[in-house]
Amino acid sequence: MADRHKAPTHTQHHLITKQPKPTTITHGSGPTRLMGLMALLVSTAILLVLTATTVTTAVIGFILFAPVIIITSPxxxxxxxxxxxxxxxxxxxxxxxxxxxxxxxxxxxxxxxxx
The missing domain is CATH 1.20.5 (Single alpha-helices involved in coiled-coils or other helix-helix interfaces)
Known part of the structure; x- marks a missing residue:
């Protein structure tokens, strides 16, 4: 067991090799991130407007039809x-x-x- 951790007595010759290209995808540059953020903000704003329109229409419809519903409840x-x-x-x-x-x-x- 003690022989395992001893330093090698002979010298090893290392070949100079090229480092492989990284296989991971790097993050986009500044303008690419900015365009992605802008697209996210625009789509979020559109969805927020559509949601607000739907809720507003439902509330106004309920207010307008409440008397009709109450009168015809029998x-x-x-x-x-x-x-x-x-x-x-x-x-x-x-x-x-x-x-x-x-x-x-x-x-x-x-x-x-x-x-």
Whole structure:
């Protein structure tokens, strides 16, 4: 073990070699970064304007249609309750039908494997 860490007694000749080109991509120069930052700022500003327009339109629409919704609420509430129960009934029937089909498939599988 002690021989491993001793300095070599003979001299080694090193060949002068060219360093390989780096394979990593360097960052862009100043103007390239500036153009990227400008594109980012412009697209962010456009998205911010579109978001603000959407929210403003939704709020104004709600304010304008609130009286109509309140006046017609005696129609909307029963219609909503009826729609809720109708959708619940249809989904329940579909779920029961799917469960019955699954039981039938399992019953046929058991009958074929054990019968």
């Amino acid at each position: 129609i909307w509430v029963p219609a909503g309750v009826f729609l809720l129960f109708s959708v619940a009934a249809v989904l329940s029937v579909c779920g029961l039908g799917l469960a019955a089909a699954a039981v039938l498939v399992v019953q046929v599988f058991i009958k074929e494997t054990h019968g």
